[in-house]
Amino acid sequence: MVIGYLKKNKYLKMKRISLFQSLIIVFFGILNTVAAQKGTSELASLGIHIIPYPQEVRLGGDDFILQNGLDIILDKNATSTDLKTAELLKKSLIDDWGLTVNITRENGTKGIVLTREGVGASIKDQGYSLSTGKNGLTILAKDEDGLFYGVQTFLQLIKKHRTGPFVPGMEILDWPDVKIRAAHYDTKHHQDRASYVKSFIRDLAKYKINMLVWEWEDKLAYKSHPEIGAPGAFTMEEMKEFTAYAKDYHIELTPLVQGLGHVSFILKWPQYRDLREVEDSDWEFCPLEEGTYDLLFDLWDEAMEATPGSKYIHIGSDETFELGVCDKCQDKAKEIGNSGLYHLFAEKAAKHLKKSRKVMLWERPMGWENSGSPIKNMEPDKDLVLTEEYHYESPDFKFARQAKNMGFEMFMYDPNPGLEPLFLPYHFKMTSNRISSSPRKVKGSLKDSYDLLTASANSGLFHGMVNTSWDDSGLHNQMWMLSFATSAQYSWNATAPGLEEFENSFFQNYYGPNVKDMEELYELLNEGAYYYAHSMERNVWHHGDIGKTHLPDLPRGQYVEYDQYWNNEYSEIIKRSRTQKESMKRALQIININMGQVERNAYDFEVYQSIAKLIEHTCLTYLDLSELEYTITQAHKNAFSDRAATLRSLEKAELLIGNSLLRREKVFADLVSVWEKTRLPKGMSTPAKKYFFKMDRSRHFANRTPDMSYLIYDEQLLDMEGYLEKLRAYRKSFQLKF
Template identity: 30%
Template sequence: MGKYLFIYFFTLLCSLTNLFSNDLRARGYSLIPAPQQTYIEDGDVRIDNNWGIENLIGSKSIALNRLIVGARELHNLDFNGNGTGKISLEIIKTPLFENLNAKRLNEAYQIKILPEKVKIVANAEAGIFYGVQSLLQLLKPVHGGVFEIPIGTINDWPDTELRVIHWDTKHHQDRVGTLKKYLDWAAFFKVNAVAFEIEDKYEFPRNPVIGAPGAFTKEEMIEVTSYALDRFIQLIPLIQAPSHMTYVLKHQEFEHLKADKESNYHICMCDEDAMALIFELYQDMIDATPGVEYFFVSTDEVYYAGICGKCEKEYNVENRSQTWVDYVNRVHEWMSRRNRKMLAWVEYPLLTEHITQLSSGIIDAIMTPGRDVEWIESENKAGIKQLSYSSMQGAEYLFPNYFPTRYRNRNTQGRLKDASTSIPRILEKGGRPIGTFAAAWDDSGLHSETFWLGWATVTQYGWSIGKPSLNQNISDFMNAFYGYESPNMVKIYRLIQEGARFYEDLWDKTESTERKYSYGSSKGKHSYPRTDLILDLPALPFKENKEANSTQHTFGKKYAEKINMALELRKKNDHLLDLLSHSISKVGRNRYNLEVFISIAYLERHVMDMIVDIARAEDYLVAAEKENNPQKVVNLMIEAYNVIDGIMEEEGKMWNNLVQVWEKSRYEKGRNTEGKNFVHIMDDVKDHFADRRRGLEFMMAPIERMDLGGWQEQLWEVIKEYSNKNNVKLTGIPEERLED
């Protein structure tokens, strides 16, 4: 075993010195993850509908099905021709490559491309399946249903055995068809596990009150699980416990299980009824995911382990860590009896000196380069396996920070860069990662379509560690996900990210009038105020107790920098919308993804227009108070009124479109169903952006707080009062329509 580990890590070390753009890319072909070895010769092979399939693996093979269906869906190719060209699929017994453990060898494959034959061989069905996915990616359109691939040989295998992406559904529920589509695309990028953070989106037969209205049934979960397993993907249930349990503790039936009656965040870890409930949640998800080898026991941000009054030991740093260890070991034993390997967030409040108490075989899914050497050595000593953790989404609004940007008053190199170097940096510290975890949190309610570049990138660097260059990875993703004839996609991503950061940075943060003080944080139980996002609106003219001509550019002055930024970004947003409109008619696949991007771009545009137009309305009001001619005064105020009217009219159009687009792939957020109403009670510790409203309108909450409609009504009262006092006829106000 030691010999093979040495060879494995020596191979990794060699690969880290070679950040490369491979010879496939040099010839204009894309393949993600990038293969381990390519031997490309001069010349290309042309493939069309005259080609057929030489099937040596059985008619029921998922790899055969993927070749037939994938060729048709992605390329409009039917491999049922009578020509001499053949695609051969064969499983062989002799190991393709040396020094691979059984799991990695099962996923290895070889593609030999000859003038009249493409031969895909592997030692197992999974390897054939991945070889087919690679072939489907390589097919490059030439013209009229003809495609090219390069002559040569590709030898490929994964460097790690577990490549996990994260589906977090705490604030939304995807449709079953969407989940299946996502599994197909995950398999396309050679993902072999999904951590499905389910929260209340499952019916939980043993405790059905927990399941949200319309939550997935057991039959639906089994269906999706089977669909995943057919594609060599482990659908790993992830249950939040013992913290992040508002989805349970918000219900009256379980209030008595709180660790502290003041908070719905944490369940009492020293209450056997609470533990019994947690095990029932676990068992429900085991029953719903038959055939899966793993279970994710979250242990995420367990700030208050042992704070419960039923706990015998004093709540302090050491006992908090020990309570966490005892919980994890107990759950690990329970999972082992049910043949589930256990993933967990091995993190705070765990102390380094307690790590060696943990049960061997636990998989730490949150190993990062930031861990110190002592922590990593303690995990190795305890037999804790590790996944290299890269978060593609933390708390950003609208769109992830994939690329370098300034975020929350600091410069960041971007999440893609971090992901591309994570495993090498962990290895340098002595870590032994067996895979990757690509997190995509739902805290801010981003659409899952925004995560594909991140999911594919983390998987890329779990398949072939340290290579290729990040630029090649991004380009390969765009070609694979949208098709070779997909222009300007990198530019689109960068522009939409820039607009999202403007949206996020636009607002003032004021003490919340919507939420009570927080129960506490990672620093312990302590109360502190929450904040609301909002903008102040301009002062109204001709109000009582105001000096004559006193209306000033308060809005324009306070937000001058943001107004100027909006004016500049509108030009970029014009370009973004032009690129999106053009690209959606050109991409070969995933047009819905661009529909989602367009909806986000229009939301970004709306807030840019809004702040500029409110400043323009203020200009009219300032001019009105300085004007001596009563008719002109009224006309100016009516102009301001109409500007606000235009803002709200465009807002309605933009928002209706966004909701319509997003709900093509997901259910209405916070929906009721017949016989069951959604219970919307917010977390006492966390304050997720996506939880501030029951539905999707959380994205509009800052605008809603401004109450432009109320401000406009006040302006109308000023206009009427002034016109009556000065005998001025009102003209130019839009008439209310019946449909309004």
């Protein structure tokens, strides 16, 4: 990287190396040697962790030492946007480093110079150069975005020293590989608080994400159809405020209001039943009903009104499971195929929307030709922006190239990390949805993203990238941050660093240099989430089958008769529960250590803790049930010889169940309390409006119940309360009679 930089760039001259910088280089000499052997980047070898990593870096020259009374120097003709960037920089330096900072337009070289004057050909769109000097640091950019991104890099370069904060001597030339870098923000099954939305925007901006595709469904208080907006939904004015706030951080807030499919939040309402493709399914609109468009146009118009200045709107429209089923659509499909129906809908939508916005939808390049029902007698609207996957069909970009030649604008679709509840399969995925079937571990989502983005970012075929974060299983949004950062890194710079270094850099960048054992923690939570998902048949339920763990047999009769089956039937999950319990013990140890010493985003560890404790509770519940059967067995054995011992065993059995229920109540209440620090109560009603709950057609894990109890719903199905009541009644009867 450094050699390539020196060969290619002549616009920056190497400055003399300061004594301070020399000491740093000597100090890190051995570390650098080891780092080089492992392929560690230049900045990481100095303990600096930048995301995304700059395109070109050259170390050396004078260090820039930040002192009180620091000036931020703007061009005399700097725009209001440039001034806002300077103000955000000033606030960060005051809040994070306790400095006194001034913003000035006076000419000078001392301080931090933010300039867009005298830009050469080496500075690309959204790009910048950054260079240090003894008395100053200069960020030079071609446009407003580039100046902002240069500032984001500068803020990540600052290091601590006993004499004060400083930036080691260096020169950077940087630009993005992909023009639009989008994060998909899915709030279909929860609503974050306004303060969290703003903090999320700030986090994305730090990593140079410049579009937020917000799938808000019923989280906007629609004026035209007020019943659709959930209780507590953001008002039009609040959404406009979010849009303006995001713009300050160089992020376009793009609304995603689902169109053809995924519309249970609309069609669950009885008054819209006649617009359904299938009368008994609220999942999908009929594309041949004019009322479909009248209703959607109202919602889309409000979505555009709520996001003034944005250039795109996303209409979703994926997973159209029932397309072509109703009588009218069956007849039309004979003429144009199911894909024809899909694009008939998309074309009518685009005709209404593209006067004001570019229209994005979940369609893959050449999907209309490669589907099971190819288009006949019509072509897709070339103004549509294609944002769905393509790489599974053609690793050589055949279909993407074909669509590009036809004139389509396309976004890379960073592979969805997964739909597992609680945590994401960053490091590995499991090949089976049952614990007892010896599942194998395969490549995780981090490697999936890395492989896709590094292969396609420099292909020249894609206008943008979109990372998806589906809310189907109700994860806390903070669990997606590593995924968002991964997409940000490799859509900005697809060549460096390597994946291992990047993950380590993320943890240090996001939590601070004192964070420990994060890769191990993620491995443990990755494994624990699969254990949780596969226990009590949770994942079986999600895929459409019904199943649940059963309770041990209740005792009956005067000799405590029972069917001894439970420990034999559930031997595999009991064994796994013992192992998993120890893993969660280690996870909680790592969490507790970090909670007391991380510099940033400590709240994440509260969420990690709530997840680990829920997984641990699941382990303990299985072990309790195992012990319950053994206790009943002991009661049975003593029934012929020692009635008092039998009674004690029955009382112990009651205590086991009672304590398990109390533990569940506490673990669940603590989890809800932690999660609701950043979000509104799930499925809440207000005095003015009652929440209307209906399970969706796709059986989303998070939509099994209106509230957060979807996380313990499977335990509730066990009815341990009823079991305890019957057990207590049997024990009292036994005590009285015998």
